[in-house]
Amino acid sequence: MNNNHIKPFVVTIDGPAGSGKGTISKLVSQTLDFHYLDSGAIYRIIAFEAKTKNLITNQITQILELIDGLNIQFSDEKTFLYGKDITDLIRSELIGKFASEIAKNELIRGRILGLQKSFFKSPGLVADGRDMGTVVFPEAKVKIFLTASIEERVNRRYKQLILKENNVNLTDLFERIKFRDESDTNRKISPLKAAEDAFLIKTDNLSIKQSFEKVMEIIRSKENKIK
Numbered sequence: 001m002n003n004n005h006i007k008p009f010v011v012t013i014d015g016p017a018g019s020g021k022g023t024i025s026k027l028v029s030q031t032l033d034f035h036y037l038d039s040g041a042i043y044r045i046i047a048f049e050a051k052t053k054n055l056i057t058n059q060i061t062q063i064l065e066l067i068d069g070l071n072i073q074f075s076d077e078k079t080f081l082y083g084k085d086i087t088d089l090i091r092s093e094l095i096g097k098f099a100s101e102i103a104k105n106e107l108i109r110g111r112i113l114g115l116q117k118s119f120f121k122s123p124g125l126v127a128d129g130r131d132m133g134t135v136v137f138p139e140a141k142v143k144i145f146l147t148a149s150i151e152e153r154v155n156r157r158y159k160q161l162i163l164k165e166n167n168v169n170l171t172d173l174f175e176r177i178k179f180r181d182e183s184d185t186n187r188k189i190s191p192l193k194a195a196e197d198a199f200l201i202k203t204d205n206l207s208i209k210q211s212f213e214k215v216m217e218i219i220r221s222k223e224n225k226i227k
C-alpha cells in the first residue's frame with residue numbers, strides 16, 4: 001500500500017498478555033507499510049540481559065546501567081542483542097515475569113521512553129504494549145485496546161509456547177498470566193489500561209483475520225485516505 005500521501009501517524013494497540021495485540025499489530029503495520037514497535041520486547045530484552053548478568057529485579061541502578069549499554073536491533077521479525085538472535089529466548093513466561101517486575105519501576109520506564117519514541121518515523125507507526133495509548137503516544141490518532149477472557153488468552157499463549165518449549169504446563173501458565181495481568185494492571189506507574197479515547201475490541205470469538213479487519217475499519221474511519 002502506498003501511503004506517501006498520508007501524514008505520519010501512530011496507531012497504538014494495547015492489551016493484556018495473549019490478547020492478540022502482537023499478531024494484529026504486525027499485520028496492521030505490514031498492511032500500512034508502517035514501522036512497528038513491540039514495546040514488551042524491550043522490557044523482555046532488559047529482563048533477559050539482567051538475568052544473564054545474575055541481577056535481581058530490585059537492583060535498579062545496575063539495571064539502568066545495563067539499559068544504557070544495550071545494543072538492540074529488530075530486523076525481519078527477529079530480535080538481536082549485541083548481534084545475537086534472542087527472538088525465542090525472550091518469549092518464555094519466566095522472562096515475562098521478570099519483565100513485568102522491572103516494568104513497575106518509574107526510572108526504568110523513563111529510561112526507555114526515548115527509545116520507544118524513536119520508532120515514530122514516516123510514514124507512521126503501529127505500537128503495541130500496555131501504555132502506548134496512555135503514556136508513550138497519548139497523541140496517537142488511533143488507539144485500540146484488545147481484550148479477551150483469561151481462559152482464551154492462556155490457550156493462545158499455550159499454543160505459541162508449545163511450538164518452542166516441550167514442557168509447558170497449562171495450569172502453571174494460567175497462574176503466571178493471571179499474576180502478570182494483576183501486576184501490570186495494579187501497578188502505580190503506567191498501568192495496563194485502555195486510554196479514554198481507545199476503541200475496545202473483545203477478541204474471544206474473533207479469528208485473527210476478523211480482529212485485524214475490525215482494527216483496519218477503525219483506522220479507515222479515522223483516516224479516509226487509507227483504503
Ligand code: DC
Nearest residue numbers: 039040041043099100103129130131
Ligand atoms: O507484551 P509482553 O507480554 O511481551 O510484555 C512483557 C511485560 O513487559 C509485561 O507483562 C509488562 C511489561 N510491559 C509494560 O510494562 N509496558 C509495555 N508497554 C509493554 C510491556
